[in-house]
Amino acid sequence: MDFTENEEHVALRVAVAAICDDFGAEYYQSHAESRTPTTELWRALGDHGYIGINLPEQYGGGGAGLVELTMVCQESAARGTPLLLLLVSSAISGEVIATYGTQSQRERWLPKLASGESKIVFAITEPSAGSNTHRLSTFAHRVGDRDSWSISGEKYYISGVDEADAILVVARTSPPNEKARLSLFIVDSDAPGLSKIPLPVSVTLPERQFTLHFDNVKVSADRLVGTEGDGFKQVFQGLNPERITGAGLCVGIGRYCLERAAQYANVRVVWDTPIGAHQGVSHALAKAKIEVELAALMTTKAAWLHDNHLPAGEAANMAKYAAAEAALSAIDAAIQTHGGNGLATEYGLVPYWGLARLLRIAPVNREMILNFVAQHSLGLPRSY
Amino acid sequence: MKIAVCVKQIPDPAAPAKMDANYNLARDTKLIMDESDSYGVEMALQLVDKAGAGEVVLFSMAPGEEVSGLRNALAMGAHRAVLISDPRLAGSDALSTAKVLAKAIGRESFDLVLAATESSDGYTGTTPVQIAELLDLPSVTFAKGIEVKGESLIVARQTEAGFDEIEVPTPALVTVTAGVVEPRYPNFKGIMAAKSKPVEKLSIDDLAFSPDSVGASGARETITSIRPAESRGAGTVVVDEGDGFAKIIEYLESLKVI
Numbered sequence: 001m002d003f004t005e006n007e008e009h010v011a012l013r014v015a016v017a018a019i020c021d022d023f024g025a026e027y028y029q030s031h032a033e034s035r036t037p038t039t040e041l042w043r044a045l046g047d048h049g050y051i052g053i054n055l056p057e058q059y060g061g062g063g064a065g066l067v068e069l070t071m072v073c074q075e076s077a078a079r080g081t082p083l084l085l086l087l088v089s090s091a092i093s094g095e096v097i098a099t100y101g102t103q104s105q106r107e108r109w110l111p112k113l114a115s116g117e118s119k120i121v122f123a124i125t126e127p128s129a130g131s132n133t134h135r136l137s138t139f140a141h142r143v144g145d146r147d148s149w150s151i152s153g154e155k156y157y158i159s160g161v162d163e164a165d166a167i168l169v170v171a172r173t174s175p176p177n178e179k180a181r182l183s184l185f186i187v188d189s190d191a192p193g194l195s196k197i198p199l200p201v202s203v204t205l206p207e208r209q210f211t212l213h214f215d216n217v218k219v220s221a222d223r224l225v226g227t228e229g230d231g232f233k234q235v236f237q238g239l240n241p242e243r244i245t246g247a248g249l250c251v252g253i254g255r256y257c258l259e260r261a262a263q264y265a266n267v268r269v270v271w272d273t274p275i276g277a278h279q280g281v282s283h284a285l286a287k288a289k290i291e292v293e294l295a296a297l298m299t300t301k302a303a304w305l306h307d308n309h310l311p312a313g314e315a316a317n318m319a320k321y322a323a324a325e326a327a328l329s330a331i332d333a334a335i336q337t338h339g340g341n342g343l344a345t346e347y348g349l350v351p352y353w354g355l356a357r358l359l360r361i362a363p364v365n366r367e368m369i370l371n372f373v374a375q376h377s378l379g380l381p382r383s384y
Numbered sequence: 385m386k387i388a389v390c391v392k393q394i395p396d397p398a399a400p401a402k403m404d405a406n407y408n409l410a411r412d413t414k415l416i417m418d419e420s421d422s423y424g425v426e427m428a429l430q431l432v433d434k435a436g437a438g439e440v441v442l443f444s445m446a447p448g449e450e451v452s453g454l455r456n457a458l459a460m461g462a463h464r465a466v467l468i469s470d471p472r473l474a475g476s477d478a479l480s481t482a483k484v485l486a487k488a489i490g491r492e493s494f495d496l497v498l499a500a501t502e503s504s505d506g507y508t509g510t511t512p513v514q515i516a517e518l519l520d521l522p523s524v525t526f527a528k529g530i531e532v533k534g535e536s537l538i539v540a541r542q543t544e545a546g547f548d549e550i551e552v553p554t555p556a557l558v559t560v561t562a563g564v565v566e567p568r569y570p571n572f573k574g575i576m577a578a579k580s581k582p583v584e585k586l587s588i589d590d591l592a593f594s595p596d597s598v599g600a601s602g603a604r605e606t607i608t609s610i611r612p613a614e615s616r617g618a619g620t621v622v623v624d625e626g627d628g629f630a631k632i633i634e635y636l637e638s639l640k641v642i
Contacts, residue, residue, distance in 0.1 A: 049572035
């Protein structure tokens with residue numbers, strides 16, 4: 001057993017932090033307030049090989065794994081510049097295409113994902129299905145000489161469509177009256193028949209949410225990723241990485257907020273001593289620190305399990321649960337430490353609350369994780 | 385183009401400095417690359433890139449076979465490193481350090497030797513020119529830019545008034561002013577490649593020094609006492625009651641700045 005981080009991992013963290021510091025937390029906060037993408041930071045990290053760190057080397061990636069991608073998520077968030085789309089473009093789309101894509105699909109899409117030049121976002125959630133993937137109704141059927149597909153249906157809460165060149169779409173390829181068999185398609189984000197309607201949310205984030213309407217969107221056969229009907233299993237190749245990187249993002253947010261709060265509590269004097277000396281302030285921060293670091297351990301374990309091709313579902317779920325809860329404790333304690341300043345735009349804390357709050361719901365919500373742990377870890381009867 | 389770059393590995397300046405009983409900086413903690421050397425590394429990489437071929441070789445003298453600072457420069461793109469590490473070098477002064485580095489560098493031939501103008505821990509600013517003297521090289525200090533012109537270098541040397549353009553034949557030693565180039569961040573491929581780049585480790589025996597000519601026993605300088613720098617005054621707080629600008633102007637006028 002060895003918990004020491006190796007030299008390369010330390011160097012990776014230092015480099016990612018330095019690149020993010022060139023932009024600074026204010027850069028993220030102002031982009032979150034104005035809801036504009038943090039493209040410059042994405043490209044800078046891409047230029048240095050950190051966006052596609054988990055993708056295979058022969059397609060321009062770093063040839064590393066989820067452990068390293070999770071470090072990128074953690075470290076960028078810990079500098080106050082979290083990148084939500086790492087969960088989607090690098091973790092899900094990248095992993096799915098690298099694992100199940102054909103040679104020509106990998107050659108076509110992965111180098112641009114790795115360099116940060118383009119993004120592929122992920123569309124699974126539907127208004128009538130929610131967390132119940134078996135109920136997906138977006139339907140793809142073969143058309144023409146069976147050499148192309150037509151997709152119809154609706155997706156919502158799809159992040160970053162405005163920043164993406166393409167969308168990895170999960171669609172049912174079995175008739176509606178049969179058990180759902182799912183398949184994955186890469187759809188251009190400007191495909192005819194696809195309408196993208198912004199879905200306003202009140203949390204402030206640089207990444208926008210969209211509702212997508214697919215009205216007989218035609219894609220050629222080479223846009224089917226992996227095996228027809230095998231989409232459920234294939235999606236899971238990407239969902240664990242999404243949960244693990246989501247946990248990494250939360251750990252980073254937690255660390256950033258606690259660092260800010262500790263700085264403030266060390267200098268803010270209201271009576272005779274800095275407010276950090278008051279246990280009403282310090283204990284809430286210390287408790288959140290413990291929660292964040294415990295979540296970090298489970299996150300690293302889950303990433304390691306995934307990279308070693310061991311079952312990672314339980315650890316990924318636990319990490320995602322613990323990290324989102326810890327991030328929320330951290331940001332809440334940080335805001336409370338700042339008093340009125342905690343809500344001031346100038347202090348920039350509230351956008352992190354919005355992101356942490358989103359991450360308690362997505363990519364898998366807290367309750368679904370508790371269901372999973374109750375049923376699979378404890379052997380309790382299933383709830384749904 | 386073959387360039388040697390002197391890289392000092394120093395205790396993290398962000399951590400409080402510790403002194404040993406002889407008033408030497410304790411170097412038993414983890415060491416990092418002196419930031420002021422990152423400019424020389426960057427300049428060397430740019431010159432080799434521009435030349436189309438060549439090699440950037442790092443030279444460092446550090447205790448405990450410390451290589452983490454060197455790995456950082458290797459991750460930036462330097463090709464290999466030479467580390468001189470020997471317990472008998474403890475207590476070396478600037479001249480001893482220059483002798484050791486000069487001897488290690490002198491084993492090969494380089495077109496250019498680069499160093500920072502001074503280190504961020506010792507601040508003597510004397511080691512590079514001593515290396516030049518020992519290697520019998522011409523030296524130019526405070527460079528803000530270097531261009532290759534045939535067998536010579538055109539060095540823009542910073543002065544108080546601006547800069548001088550100095551032509552110097554190669555091989556030469558040039559010291560690089562901090563901040564004149566933007567040191568690149570290591571990319572992930574660089575970090576992974578740095579792992580397998582060669583780091584040659586030398587002792588003073590490998591360089592044929594007698595133990596009494598270097599280290600504490602060879603040092604010509606001794607530090608007789610140290611005292612803390614005077615702490616800065618608290619400064620003046622200008623309370624703005626609508627006339628803040630007038631008070632600031634008054635203050636600047638008193639300094640004869642405006």
